[in-house]
Amino acid sequence: MSEAENVQRAATIAVLVENEAGVLARVIGLFSGRGYNIDSLTVAPVDETGRISRITVVTTGTEMVIEQIKAQLDRLVPVHKVSDLTLEGPHLVRELALIKVVGKGDNRIEALRLADAFRARVVDASTESFVFEMTGSADKIDAFCALMRPIGLVEVSRTGAVAIARGPRGLN
Incomplete structure (x- = not known):
């Protein structure tokens, strides 16, 4: 593994999910089950009907680990969108x-x-x-x-x- 592949970076990831029981537990389970650390976690409903929640996760890892986290989050059934704000521009x-x-x-x-x-x-x-x-x-x-x-x-x-x-x- 090259030195560049070992570089850790912080990532601020925003995730839009269905606001239903067990979704947050599944997201946390994804992190804990693979030994990924959560530095910060917030969640709240963000639409007028209360059906969509936004989860903001701050984590640290190599580029490969962060890409894995985003891909695994994207595969969770109630997830609508995963966005790495750290890479996508000013935030x-x-x-x-x-x-x-x-x-x-x-x-x-x-x-x-x-x-x-x-x-x-x-x-x-x-x-x-x-x-x-x-x-x-x-x-x-x-x-x-x-x-x-x-x-x-x-x-x-x-x-x-x-x-x-x-x-x-x-x-x-």
């Missing part, structure tokens, strides 16, 4: 996070200053804590959490990645 990827920080005095002031710099919104506040809401890239959220750790970070809840192509092209 946006975002996460949502709720970040709880506990602190008093100067730590509260510093937490608010950093939140402002990162455009995080205060969605809950008490005399001892804040909960910040933040959207952005995984790296941006990671950086914010790293800065909050010494101030008093106590809990983080994240959605995982959601992604969409830029411009006029759609997944449908």
